[in-house]
Amino acid sequence: MASSFNNAHNFRIDNLNNIVYVNPPADPLGKLEARIAAGAIHDSAERCDAPKCHPETRVAVQDNLYRWIVDGDGEFERPKRIKWVTGPAGTGKSAVMGSLADRCAKNGLLGATFFFASWSSSIGRRRKTAFVTTIAHQLAQHREDLKSAISTAMEKNPGVLEKNLHIQMEILVLAPLREVVHQSEGPGLRGAILVDGLDECEAEQYHDTTSTGPRATPARTNAQDQLEILQVLQAASLDPYFPFRILIASRPERVFREFFDPERNSTSFTKNLDLNVEHNADADITLFLEAHFDLICRRYNFPLSWPPPGTIQTLVENASGQFIYAATIIRLFDTVHRDPPKVLLEAILNMGATRKTTLNPLGKLDALYIHILESSPDPPLAVRWIHTIHRGWFLSDATAFNITMLLQTDPESNEAEHLFETLHSLIQIPPQVHNDQTMSNYRFYHRSLLDFLEDPDRCGNLYVEQSERAA
Incomplete structure (x- = not known):
């Protein structure tokens, strides 16, 4: 599968969808590098188009988090090294974490990052397998003494890559850090480890879950693996020689709410940051829309009176604090669309008027998604393709070309380009997907x-039953 872990090394997928490595490198750090999820690192090529905060937006949020990384909460006896950043879908968590990672990297305060993504074709970004190895590999790049300590740990413990996350964290991260702290005469390590989208981590399966009967092994749940990562990070933060602060961003799913509940565990975590409660996004969304509509005006030589008065305020209200609503609208103007900008804006303002969206904060976003998807020449087929792209992990190499060849009915046609012509605001579509290169x-x-698309109450007629999805 393309970009699953590190493309420099060969591996295959067995019949249980597990990774089996072939011809691994001989040197210790090479073996470690072969097991990382390179696409999960904040500045990876896979994240080249990842969302970042628009200049002058989310300033208060970023400053809040950055100050905590640098100064903490003023605690002295037992610092609390973990903070949870949460909020519903679309509130800009990944954009904040991406921009914060860049800021920390620029100022020498970035220890490591891991950006999970359930939509990624990379197995490493969807599962826990490469989590600790990716963190350790990044830490090894900081200083020669830490690099040497991690290399030695790999050499002395050749089986560590097959151990559970707790043992990997102890051998590859905590033990080398203790060694460096004891022996180093240089400046101490400090900074942050950022983990984004942990709620998108999918469960590893160690047994054949297709078996039935009383002795069948139950499938692990996503929440179980997410909790395992949380516990590993908590254990690391409590080590007195662990020098980093840990930021974890996720949706407020149950496993996270319970884990970070201050009444259950008030000694390990600092105050949570809920982007939907503590930081009103309306002002930032307004700035974002104003800046981009100004660019659109210049591009098309529109008068300064466009968009009409009250338009941006209406769009901000429709967004209901969801940055993704505003970002999708701007991508609509920036990508291929049949309607001219003025007609498109009028359609956006009117869409969803007949739907019951007033009590549903996602109502306007749903109406926007429906409008875009229905602009496809064949919306039901486009949705089935989207489901297959999302679950493209079943292919040995889930490139756009391979998926297109699997789904299109005429190998000589440009069916993908035709089907997705108006969907570029939702999906990043590689150019010339019919080209095998x-x-x-x-x-x-x-x-x-x-x-x-997974919720029939939201997507209505666009919902596709599991049995009808292309595969």
């Missing part, structure tokens, strides 16, 4: 589109 992947701009 194109090794790029389809990518979704936001997970909320997939959530929308």
